[in-house]
Amino acid sequence: MSNHACVIFDLDGTLADTKQGIVRGFQYAAKEMGFAYLPQYENSIIGPSLIDSFRHLYGLPEEEAREAVRHYRAYYYKQGMFEYSLYNGIEDLIKTLRKEGRTLAVATTKYQKYALLMLENSRLIAYFDCVAGSMEDGSRAGKKELLKVVMEQTAYSAQQCIMIGDKHYDGEGAACYKMDFIWAKYGYGNEEEMREIPITFVAENVKGLYRYFALGT
Template sequence: MTTDESIETRTAQPAASLPPRAVSLPHGTGIAPFTAVLWDLDGTISDSAAGIIDAMRRTYDTLRMPIPNDATLRSYVGPPIIDTFREQGLDDAIELTHALETYREIYNEEGLLASPQFPGVGDIIRELHAAGMPQSTATSKPEEAATRVLVAYGLASQFDFITGATADESRSEKADVVAEALARLRGQGVDLSNVLMIGDRFYDVEGSGVHGVPATYVTWGYGRLGEEAGAVAVVTTPAELRSVLGLPQ
């Protein structure tokens, strides 16, 4: 299999959208109107793959480690970076810390703010905010980096909370980030009876599901066929996401 064929296989997405299905979970039905919305960042709001992949490639080179092929590097967009390094055999705490610091220095200098928004998604976030919808990110990106990206997009003020990984990666798994986002919203008195998670990877679907939050899967991100399993809806365009959220077209 060539590299291009591998990329195509890994990034194949559902060919069609799936309308919302009703569920009965502790924090949601999957059907609008919702009481709060959680957003993934990379692959959902931010088209960040190119910057992350380039930074990962340069990090491996700096650490004198074998550089994975493009398809493998692309699969690393979404999950916690620390898990990626562990998969590559960096189990020692000092090695992990050095790898994380190297990656972040490279990425923060060149890749972080070079990533464009996916067209139309920012408009949805703004409309939800204007309608009074409580919103938080639930991203495995460190909070400081996520905040910088959303400030650059002009979207930071549209969120009640920017919730993500901690700087030391002690909170980086999606389920842990979702738990923190829910706790922050709950502390603000937000009704959590019908929350929706929006994301592009199975980490979003599974991580939110741990806490009884249904997820809508978007196909413009970096997942591959099958990662939508368990989502209450699959959308292929922002217009379809608007419909799921009950926003006017």
């Protein structure tokens, strides 16, 4: 049974299946930039910063990558952020953890304003004490920085927290603080990228999270 006082969730691929909106945003941006869309990399674009994704996939210089990000956001803000579904059982899990008295937080590389809008739309926002997303000025772009924000705002140490995420970026961020980490294997990550990540527990699905926290299902 977990005795962590603060449970920190990634958003994309952990709380919600957001792939459709993200993929369509990339498709729109690629079309506007005159590039071919690369469907074989769909899972890899979920998790890292958008500018890094465009730079790595298309070999773009920074200014062109920023232009691509602007096109992506034009689509995402209007429509893409609402093209998602919560994973089955997540809402009840969040409510149950909250009833237990746990502090709940979100650490996501998604822009802060988009993360807040999505959580408001899903009606989960009321259960979270802290939502840490990346900022439009380029700050708080990595999980290490985001987890630091959560710990500062909640006043919990790394040893009192546990991070739940689906990508190696989540695990790397947690490892920076020797924080326990649950791999949400049901998301967009894969075993290859998680090979060298210190993992406390592997959740094959949301029911696995229930088991880890010793909650009824």
